[in-house]
Amino acid sequence: MPLDPPLSALLDQLNATPAPRIRDTDPEELRKAQRQLGAGLPAPETPAVGSVEDASVPGPARDIPVRVYRPATDGPVPTVVFFHGGGWITGDLDSHDDVTRRLCRDVEAVVVAVDYRLAPEHPFPAAYDDCLAAARHIADHIADYGARPDRLALAGDSAGANLAAAVALAFRDEHRPLAAQLLVYPATDFDGTYPSRTENAAGYLLSRQDVLDLQTLYAGDDPAVRACARVSPLRADSHAGLAPAVIATAQYDPLRDEGDAYAAALTRAGVDVFARTYDGLIHAFLHLTRLSPAADEAVTELHAQLKTRLA
Template identity: 75%
Template sequence: MPVDPSIEALLDHVNAHPLPRIIDTDPRILRELNRQMGATAVLPEPIEVGSVENTTLPGPAGRIPVRIYRPDGSGPFPTVVFFHGGGFVVGDLDTHDDVTRRMCRDVNAVVVAVEYRLAPEHPFPAAYDDCLAATRWIAEHIDDYGCRRDRLAVAGDSAGGNLAATVALTFRGEGRPLAAQLLVYPVTDFIGDHPSRTENANGYFLGTQDVLDLQHLYAGHDPALRGSFTVSPLRADSFAGLAPAIVATAQYDPLRDEGNAYAQALEDAGVDVFARTYAGLIHGFLNLFPVSPAADAAVTELYTQLKHQLRGSARR
């Protein structure tokens, strides 16, 4: 299937103005370029939710900024801890504000978006440590959030999908139950080679060289570190007992096959998995729903699946 026409127009513009090599560019410049590109696909008006609060949570290196989205109504609600994408190097609470507002509205859940520390200033394990600390805090203080003790989920896209997967693995190891994990085109493997890295190496916004550069900035080159489950969740020793998963990949994404491999590994271990590769879409489609009907349909399906997973009898 060809690239969705709405997205193809965006790609034509991006490909006509090549971005600088990531590894050779000041990360502050990369972040500004990311914000500028993201501004072309934002909603004209923010999605309305019950309330939005900017605050902080305690973390291993100081306070962690978070943004809490609450639905209309009195609850109790499920809670989703969301980690933004951006290759561990770019992205923040604002770049994914449309995404998290819509998640709050469509899933009818409290969404806590986490602004973790970024590489290369803060390489691994900074992002993982921040996301794990934030999720632990929310789990231990759930009455301050959605109040549904049995309905806590993690979610993220790209690098954020990696962080959601690694937090879910760690929670499983600690005996802390999660109700669901939503992994959108997640980074799952820092040491493997997958056909989609060659098939979709160039021309689809995220290139294979970009992936390699970002992986190096986050986790260096030590094979032992890169192969640990806290960096490469696909390399975990076991996937049994993990939270039900929703795993989404895109046809034209160099990360497609490692995301699909992760979904298969979970399913083989007996985990309840909803997996979908979205035809005609590219890496980053979660942010493109304001400009692409195909991306909008994909986001609708994913959020519907997450809402379904978070249903259940309320227990306090």
């Protein structure tokens, strides 16, 4: 399917100015560029939620900042712990504020967004350790976050989806109940060879070289580290017993095939999986719903699938 026309126009604009290589750029400059890119997109309608509160939870190295979104719904509701994307080196609570507000509104759940430590200042396992600690704390204090212990989910996009998948594996191994996981264009295999990495190598916002650089800045070059399930969830010894999964990939994304491979691996292991590759879309479409009706429809479907699993 052809590239979605509004996204094609956006890419024409972005590709007119070549971006510097990630590994050669100061991380703070990358974070600044991400904020500027977000500011240049059409302003989204701010989804209405019941309340928003900045707080913190205990972490392995510091208190971890979180932002708690509560729906207008009365009574106990499901809880979604959300890990933002940004290649493990950019992103924060503000970069995904509209994403998490909409998730709260659409799913009618408490959403707890986690501001984990970023690479390269804090390489693996810092982000993973923070996300696991935050998810454990929320699960152990569920009365403060939605109050339904049987309806806890993990969610994330891109690097955040990688972290959500890895934490879901840990929850399974710890026999902690988890009702669902929402993984949007997840990175699942650091050293695999996939056609989408070549087909979508350049020109689609996230390049093949970007993926290689980001993964190295996060997890380094040690093959044993890169292949462990905490970094490459697709390489886990078993995927049996994992929480039901909603997995989304985009046609024009270098991460497409490894996300599809993860959905297939979970399906083979007997996990309930809703998987969809969204034709015409690119990486980061969660942020492009105001620009692209097709992206908006995709997010609506994903949230409906998650809500069904949390009902």
